[in-house]
Amino acid sequence: MIGLFPGDYIHIGGDEADKSEWKKCPKCQARIRTENLGDETGLQSYMIRRMEGYLHSRGKRIIGWDEILEGGLAPRAAVMSWRGMQGGIDAARADHDVVMTPTDYCYFDYYQGPADFEPLSIGGYIPIETVYAFEPTPASLDEKQAKHILGCQVNLWTEFIATPEHAEYMLFPRLLAMAEVAWSPKSSRGWDHFLDRLTAFLPRLEAMGVNYSRSLYSVKPVLERSSDGRSALVALKSPAPFAVIHYTLDGAEPTAASPRYESPITLQGSSTIKAGLFLDGALQGRIVAVPFLVHKASGQKVTYTHPWSDRYQAAGPTALVDGLTGSKNYNDGSWQGFEQHDLEVVIDLGREMEIRRVSSSYLEDFGSWIFAPREVSYAFSDKGKEFQTLAVLPGGGIQDGNEITIHHFGRDFSNVRARYLKVTAKNIGVCPPDHAGAGGKAWLFVDEIIVE
Known part of the structure; x- marks a missing residue:
């Protein structure tokens, strides 16, 4: 490879290395003890450092995914930050060069429009306006650290993409938005002006026969x-x-x-x-x-015990009562995600009223670490202080497989009047032992809470 590619960098990967077998391997454990590496994370860092030293001796620099930060970064390594921005921030603060490529902005194998209208994809949701809102250089870096941000990279993984035409569809016109983000200073960028330029450019794509997505034209x-x-x-x-x-x-x-x-x-x-x-x-x-959906909780005030994840906030404080229901795409903008936390919210209905039925919906996507709740409960109060639990609904257990399911937990009530409703859904906490992410933080995704 060194002879084939004249560039300065060799990408060594380093991502998603499952260390469970290393823990059981006598040779791995012996190497950890001999080199005083501490643990399996230190062993990975040791391997990266050895490779970095060899490639440096041949006049090359290594670049790897942000997991190479774990256990200590090799002296001259550059980092591709894909699990968010923090890995890139940490590397830049340590005087290492960085290419920003976070999943939330740069993974173009994700859907770009409503999943029902799009070709089958791996999941996720990154419309063109999200791409254009990306800022590769974090404001938290000072001037010296910011110089280590070399730029950004789009990733188009092709597990679900079989033809060049499909690849074009996933790339365009989002690639135009990313090009402007990467090659223009923030002070000169503006969404409305970009749309003017994009509108003028789309006929060029037509003339070139590019199979670009029309998801921009969505309502x-x-x-x-x-x-x-x-x-x-x-x-x-x-x-x-x-x-x-x-x-x-x-x-x-x-x-x-x-x-x-x-x-x-x-x-x-x-x-x-x-x-x-x-x-x-x-x-x-x-x-x-x-x-x-229009129901008694529509648009009412919702108070959270545990905050939602910034990565999956949907419509924020109104997401659970905004009248919109989510699809089987966890990142369609309607699902609100909680990482390891339970859902516990109180809805103020504005006044005391009769409640005949309450239901709430939860997503299960085993491959994306999203699981149905262990149980869901509904409790009621007149003044919002002392609540009486009138329904506890058990979960259906963990489904192993690739099928994505939306679970609805509903209960009818009679002779119930209340102003406040408390909804609690128990997160399973960690991924089960037979899951690829065993022991990792489990996600709970919830959508509309409907009160009738």
Whole structure:
């Protein structure tokens, strides 16, 4: 490889090394003792340092995924930070060069639009506006440390991509957004101006025969307000402000003759909103059909005992009562994730009212470390201080396999009046012994809590 590639760097990988066998290997344990390495993490660092020394003697530098930080970084190594930004920040502070490539912005094998309309993907969700919001140089670095950020890298892993046309679809137009992020100073970037340039550039992709995604032309309903449990004010939003939104509420497919969206829509009860983006009277992309739920908890105040993960925050404090339900894609923007923590929330319904049914939904995606809750409970209170638990629903156990499941935990009630509802869902805590991430922190993903 040294003879084949004239560049300065050799990428040695170093990611996702399962050390469970090292713990049982007599030779590995002997090497740890002989070299005074401490543990298996130190053993990996020892291996990386030996490889770094050899490649340096041949005039090369190593670069590896951020796991090579574990146990101590080799003297001249550069780091590709993929498990978030922190690995890159740590490396830059230690005077090592960095390429930023975090999954939340740079993994282009993730979905870029609604999963129901996209080719099958590994999961995740990174629309073009998320790509454009990426800032490769963290503000927490000082001027000297920031110089170690060499740039950023897009990754397109192809387990689910079989053709060049599919690869083009996953890359474009997101690659245009990343190019501007990588090659333009932050002070000169702006989403609206980028859209102007993108609109002018898309015909070039057409002329070149590039199979680019039209997911930019998507519409997303967003709850603006709900106060009485019977109606809701819903806004229709899109990352493409240059196009016109037309919608329907009667089940018909929208056309250019359908009502034009001008301001938030009042829904009288649960409805399915169908909407599409039109440019010069022609539909761009696909029609989006979104069931929007209006119920007694819609838009009400939710208080959390444990915070949600910043990585999977959905709509933040309103995510669990925003009228939108998640798909089987855990990163579709509707699911709220809790890493190892339980879900415990209190919903203030605004006034005392009769409650006939409560339900909540949870995602199970075994391969993504997301598990159904061990149990779900519902408790009620008049004043929000002392709660009476009236339902405890056991989980169904852990499903081993690749099937992704949405679990619904519901219970009917009679003669229950309350203002406050407490919902508790128990996280299993850690991945089970037969899981690839055995012992690692388990995720709990929750969506709409519905009160009727």
